[in-house]
Amino acid sequence: MRRLKLLARQSGIYCFIIPALALYVVFIFYPMIHTLLLSFHEWNGATITKKYVGFANYVKLIYDDIFLISLMHNVIWLMLSLALPVSLGLLLALLLSEKTKGRELLTIIYYLPAMISLVAVGIIWSLIYHPQCGILNGVLRLIGLDFLTRPWLGQTPWVLLALIAAGAWTYFGFCTLLFLAGLQNIDPQLYDAAKVDGAGRLQQFLHITVPLLRNVTTLVVIWTTIGSFKVFDIVWAMTRGGPHHSTEVVTSWLYKQAFEASRVGYGAAISICLLAIILILTLAYLSYAERE
Amino acid sequence: MKNKLSYKSSEKLVAVAKYGFLAFVTLLALAPVVWVWIGAFKSHLQIYLNPFGFPETFNYRNLINAWTIGRFSVYFKNSVIMTLATVVIVVLLSSLAGFAFGMFNFRGNKPIFYFMLIGLLMPPQAFIIGLYYLLKDIGLLNTYWAFILPSAGANVCFGTFMMRAYFKSLPRELLDSAYLDGCSKLQSFIYIMAPLAKPAMIALFIFQTVWNWKDFFLAFMLIHKESLRPITVGLIFFKGRYTSDFGLILSGVTIATFPLIVVYLVMHKRFVKGVIEGALKG
Numbered sequence: 001m002r003r004l005k006l007l008a009r010q011s012g013i014y015c016f017i018i019p020a021l022a023l024y025v026v027f028i029f030y031p032m033i034h035t036l037l038l039s040f041h042e043w044n045g046a047t048i049t050k051k052y053v054g055f056a057n058y059v060k061l062i063y064d065d066i067f068l069i070s071l072m073h074n075v076i077w078l079m080l081s082l083a084l085p086v087s088l089g090l091l092l093a094l095l096l097s098e099k100t101k102g103r104e105l106l107t108i109i110y111y112l113p114a115m116i117s118l119v120a121v122g123i124i125w126s127l128i129y130h131p132q133c134g135i136l137n138g139v140l141r142l143i144g145l146d147f148l149t150r151p152w153l154g155q156t157p158w159v160l161l162a163l164i165a166a167g168a169w170t171y172f173g174f175c176t177l178l179f180l181a182g183l184q185n186i187d188p189q190l191y192d193a194a195k196v197d198g199a200g201r202l203q204q205f206l207h208i209t210v211p212l213l214r215n216v217t218t219l220v221v222i223w224t225t226i227g228s229f230k231v232f233d234i235v236w237a238m239t240r241g242g243p244h245h246s247t248e249v250v251t252s253w254l255y256k257q258a259f260e261a262s263r264v265g266y267g268a269a270i271s272i273c274l275l276a277i278i279l280i281l282t283l284a285y286l287s288y289a290e291r292e
Numbered sequence: 293m294k295n296k297l298s299y300k301s302s303e304k305l306v307a308v309a310k311y312g313f314l315a316f317v318t319l320l321a322l323a324p325v326v327w328v329w330i331g332a333f334k335s336h337l338q339i340y341l342n343p344f345g346f347p348e349t350f351n352y353r354n355l356i357n358a359w360t361i362g363r364f365s366v367y368f369k370n371s372v373i374m375t376l377a378t379v380v381i382v383v384l385l386s387s388l389a390g391f392a393f394g395m396f397n398f399r400g401n402k403p404i405f406y407f408m409l410i411g412l413l414m415p416p417q418a419f420i421i422g423l424y425y426l427l428k429d430i431g432l433l434n435t436y437w438a439f440i441l442p443s444a445g446a447n448v449c450f451g452t453f454m455m456r457a458y459f460k461s462l463p464r465e466l467l468d469s470a471y472l473d474g475c476s477k478l479q480s481f482i483y484i485m486a487p488l489a490k491p492a493m494i495a496l497f498i499f500q501t502v503w504n505w506k507d508f509f510l511a512f513m514l515i516h517k518e519s520l521r522p523i524t525v526g527l528i529f530f531k532g533r534y535t536s537d538f539g540l541i542l543s544g545v546t547i548a549t550f551p552l553i554v555v556y557l558v559m560h561k562r563f564v565k566g567v568i569e570g571a572l573k574g
Contacts, residue, residue, distance in 0.1 A: 012476075012477055013392050013396050013398050013477065014392075014398075016388040016389060016391060016392035016477070016481075017388070017389045017392050017393070017404065019385045020385040020386060020388065020389040020408070020448045020451075020452055021389070021408065023381075023385065023441065023444055023445040023448055024408060024411050024445045024446075024448055024449055026441075026445065027423065027426075027441050027442040027444075027445035027446075028411050028414065028419055028423075028442065028445045028446050028449075029410070029411070029419075030422070030426070031419035031420075031421075031422030031423035031426050031442075032414060032418050032419040032422060033422070034419075034421075034422030034423075034425070034426065035418065035419055035420075035421045035422035036422075038421060038422065038425075045425070088317075092314070092317065095310055095313070095314060096314075100310075100314075101311075106314055106318065107564060108557070108560045108564070109318050109321050109322060110317065110318075110321055111563075111564065111567070112321060112322070112325070112553065112556065112557075113321055113324075113325070115502065115549075115552045115553050115556045116325070116506075116549045116552070116553070117505070117507075117508060117523075117524045117548065117549075118506065118508060119508050119524045119525075119527050119528050119548075120524070120527060120545050120548045120549050123527065123528075123541065123544075123545055124324050124325075124328050124545055125324070127328070127331075127538070127541070127542070128324060128327075133538065135323075135324075135327055169321075173321070174567070177564060177567055177568060178567075178568065181568040226413070226415065229415070230415045230416075230417065232417075232508075232509060233508045233509065233524075236508075236512075236528065237528055237531070250417075254417060255513075258421050259424075259513070264421060264425075267421055268421050268422075271417050271418050271419075271420065271421055272418065274415065274417050274418065275414065275415065275417070275418035278413065278415060279413060282413060
C-alpha cells in the first residue's frame with residue numbers, strides 16, 4: 001500500500017485522469033453551470049447583453065399551466081412505468097428463474113425491442129396506432145371489437161397511454177434482464193430451507209426473494225425515475241406533445257421554449273428544475289432504500 | 293392415487309398457463325418489428341388493404357428509394373462515424389481514468405471520482421442549453437464534434453465508474469511486480485493491466501455502441517445540417533416528409549433498426565452480459 005502511495009506521489013497519475021475529466025468538465029459540467037446562470041436571465045439567444053431577472057423565471061414556472069401539466073404527464077409516465085414494464089419484468093424474471101425451456105432464447109427476444117432507437121420505436125408505434133392501416137385497430141376489428149377502435153393518437157386520455165405503452169414495450173426487457181440476474185444471485189439453498197420449514201410460495205417470495213432483490217429493485221426504480229422524467233424522443237417522434245399539449249412533457253416544453261420561442265432563460269429554468277427533481281427523487285429514494 | 297393425479301394435472305395446467313403467457317409476451321415483443329420489416333417490402337396499396345398479409349411480391353423499390361432518395365446512405369454513414377469516434381474515445385479515456393482511480397491512492401482520488409459521478413445522474417436536458425451556446429461560440433455547432441465531444445464527455449463518467457470497479461477487482465500485486473520490473477505507470481497499464489481489463493473494455497464498447505447509435509437528443513439539438521444527421525435524426529425528418537407513404541416510412545425504419553438487431557442476435561451473449569454487468573455496477 002505504501003509503495004503504491006509512493007508510486008502515485010511520483011506524480012503523473014493525474015495524466016491518466018485529466019483527459020476524461022477535462023472532457024466532462026468542458027462539455028458537461030461547465031454547460032450545466034452556464035445553464036444555471038442563464039436561468040437567472042432574460043435572453044432571446046441573439047443579443048449580446050442579457051437582462052438579469054433573478055428568480056423571475058422560476059416564479060413564472062409556477063404559474064405556467066402547460067409546464068405543470070407537462071410535469072404531471074411525467075409523473076403519470078413514472079407511475080405507469082413502475083406499474084407496467086417494471087412489474088412485468090419482475091413477473092417474467094420470476095417465471096424464467098424457475099426451470100424453463102428456452103430461457104435463453106426468451107430473454108434474447110424480450111430484450112430485442114431495447115435495441116431499437118426510441119425514434120424508431122415512436123414511428124413503429126404511431127403506425128401501429130394508425131386509424132386505418134394500423135395493426136391495433138386491425139386486431140380489434142378482427143376479433144369483433146369494432147367499437148373499441150379509435151384514432152389512438154388523436155384522443156385525449158388515450159394518446160398519453162398509447163405513448164406510455166410504446167415506452168413500456170422497449171423497457172420491460174431491460175427490467176426482466178436485471179431482475180433475472182438478481183434472482184440468479186440468490187442462493188437456492190435458502191428456498192430449500194424455507195420449504196423444509198413449511199413456507200409457501202408466497203411466503204418464500206415475500207421473505208426471501210423481495211429482501212434479497214433489494215439492490216436490483218433500487219436500481220430499477222432509480223433508472224425508471226430518471227428515464228420517466230427524461231422522456232422526449234418517443235414523444236417527439238409520435239405527437240410532438242400534441243394534440244393540445246395532451247402529451248406535453250417537461251423536455252418537449254423545454255425545447256419549445258428555449259429553441260423554438262427563443263426564451264432561453266426560461267428554458268434554462270425548466271432545465272434546472274428537471275435536474276433538481278431528478279436529483280431530489282433519486283437521492284431521496286436512495287437514502288430510503290439504504291436505511292431499511 | 294386420485295389426489296396425486298389431480299396434483300399432477302394442476303401442475304400441468306400451471307405449466308400451460310406459464311408457457312402460454314411467455315409465448316404471448318414473445319408475440320408482443322416480436323410482432324411490431326416483424327410487421328415493420330415485412331411491410332417494407334409491400335406497396336402502399338397492399339399495406340392499406342391488407343395490413344397483416346405477407347407481401348404478394350417482394351418489392352425492393354421502397355428500400356432502395358429510402359436508401360438513395362431518402363438519403364439513408366448519408367445518415368447511416370454519419371451514424372457510423374459519430375458512434376465509432378465517441379465509443380473509441382470513451383473506452384480509451386475511461387480505461388485510463390478507471391485504472392488510476394481503481395489502483396492508486398492519490399490526493400483527490402475520492403473527491404474527483406465523486407465529482408465525476410454527478411455526471412452519471414445528470415440528464416442531457418440539464419446542460420443542453422449551455423452546451424448549445426458553448427458550441428456556437430467555439431464554432432463547433434453543426435459539425436460531427438458537436439455530437440462526439442459532449443456524448444463522450446457524458447459517457448466517460450459511466451465508463452470511468454465501470455472501469456474503476458473492474459480495476460479494483462484485479463489483484464494489486466500485479467502492479468507491484470510490474471513496478472519492480474521497472475515498468476512506468478503507462479507501461480504497466482499498456483502491457484499488463486489493459487490486457488487484463490479486456491472483458492470490461494469489450495462490455496463497455498458494446499454498451500456505448502448501442503447507446504450512441506440510438507441517441508437522438510444531442511444530435512437533434514446540436515446538429516442542424518441535413519448532411520450531418522445521424523440515422524435517428526434523419527428518420528424523424530424523413531417521417532415528416534413522407535407521412536403519407538407508408539411503404540417508404542417502413543423501409544426507413546427497417547434500415548434504422550435492422551443492423552443493430554442483427555449484430556445483437558449474433559453477439560447476444562456479450563450484449564446480455566454487458567447490460568447486466570454495466571447496469572449492476574452502474
